[in-house]
Amino acid sequence: MRVMIGAAFAAGLILSGCSDKKAANAQADAKAAGFVPPSVTSRLDYGSAMERRFRALDRNGDDKISKDELPVRNASRLLAYDRNKDGSISAIEFSEGSLARFDAMDLNHDGTVTTEERVASRGR
């Protein structure tokens, strides 16, 4: 009996593993199709999200994102924020850079970026 329960448990694990994989696949499919969940982001929300991002990236807490702290994925885009070219991105450089990016996405300049605007700006 104990063996049966063990087997059932293992089968359950395998099954749940499968459904996780299915969900991951569905997510990957959605990504591939360019699906973005609809959202509206205000400039203020974006700014505070970017501030949290800055804090998360600045692992040693020196108020600068140095090259070794840059995320691999967006390294080149973020490095463009380094306006004084000292090799690291200060909090001010990061917030100015990311707000400039927000404003570039905010096509109708109403202070919010909708999913449509985000998608449209990506194509440019």
Ligand SMILES: [Ca+2]
């Ligand atoms: Ca740092």
Ligand SMILES: [Ca+2]
């Ligand atoms: Ca800098």
